[in-house]
Amino acid sequence: MHWPVACENREGGAGGRGRGGGSGGMSPPFKIAVLGAQGVGKTAIVRRFLCDDYSETPSPNHARRVYLSAAVLNGHVHDLQITDYPAIPAFPGSSLQEWTDSCCRGIRSAHVYILVYDICCFDSFEYVKTMRQQILETRVLGTAETPILIVGNKRDLQRGRVIPRHNVSDLVRKSWKCGYVECSAHFNWHILLLFSEALRSVGCSRCKHVHATIRFQRALRRERCVLM
Numbered sequence: 001m002h003w004p005v006a007c008e009n010r011e012g013g014a015g016g017r018g019r020g021g022g023s024g025g026m027s028p029p030f031k032i033a034v035l036g037a038q039g040v041g042k043t044a045i046v047r048r049f050l051c052d053d054y055s056e057t058p059s060p061n062h063a064r065r066v067y068l069s070a071a072v073l074n075g076h077v078h079d080l081q082i083t084d085y086p087a088i089p090a091f092p093g094s095s096l097q098e099w100t101d102s103c104c105r106g107i108r109s110a111h112v113y114i115l116v117y118d119i120c121c122f123d124s125f126e127y128v129k130t131m132r133q134q135i136l137e138t139r140v141l142g143t144a145e146t147p148i149l150i151v152g153n154k155r156d157l158q159r160g161r162v163i164p165r166h167n168v169s170d171l172v173r174k175s176w177k178c179g180y181v182e183c184s185a186h187f188n189w190h191i192l193l194l195f196s197e198a199l200r201s202v203g204c205s206r207c208k209h210v211h212a213t214i215r216f217q218r219a220l221r222r223e224r225c226v227l228m
């Protein structure tokens with residue numbers, strides 16, 4: 001199994017362009033929005049995925065960070081735009097609100113939302129609940145299907161879990177009809193899986209017949225699993 005090892009992830013403003021290669025600029029990037037309460041590990045997850053990097057020092061985000069990467073989906077290279085948003089107080093209810101708050105730019109047109117909570121923090125799950133509800137209520141009209149993936153981070157702190165896993169999983173999968181993944185950015189558990197799930201859900205809503213075969217640029221190495 002081979003995949004590109006060069007890392008071309010770029011960090012910058014929303015004006016960042018897709019890669020010159022990849023899909024050849026022909027198709028828009030898959031836009032992935034990572035949301036969650038403060039300190040749940042959004043940045044840690046994104047950086048672990050893109051750079052295999054992890055820091056124990058909290059570095060609160062006050063602005064959104066946009067990263068570009070790529071994934072091979074069923075033999076085609078797609079640009080990925082992953083945006084790590086700060087803990088926004090509410091999902092913007094209109095385009096105007098979205099564009100007047102620089103933290104929120106681009107959020108309403110994401111193709112998939114990764115909503116992260118800390119399995120040891122009840123309030124962070126409440127945040128996810130609220131955010132999901134607001135996304136469903138306020139998304140851009142005409143985008144009926146809004147893939148949302150719920151992610152429980154800090155799985156390594158399992159002993160401090162505040163809601164039993166099966167309760168959350170049942171609620172999320174059966175009632176919300178969303179995907180659910182638990183991960184640890186600290187130990188790199190299920191980080192690849194969660195982005196694969198996110199991409200799969202975008203593939204499914206964009207193109208029904210896609211049974212996604214996914215390889216990520218740079219994100220797969222050595223001991224990590226290969227998803228085919």
Ligand SMILES: Nc1nc2c(ncn2[C@@H]2O[C@H](COP(=O)(O)OP(=O)(O)OP(=O)(O)O)[C@@H](O)[C@H]2O)c(=O)[nH]1
Nearest residue numbers: 038039040041042043044056058060061184185186
């Ligand atoms: N034990 C453990 N700690 C984690 C994990 N992921 C993140 N952390 C820690 O949680 C703290 C917050 O992580 P961040 O990635 O900055 O969280 P964030 O959600 O981006 O925070 P804001 O930008 O403030 O919203 C840091 O000290 C991380 O080291 C994890 O999987 N396990």
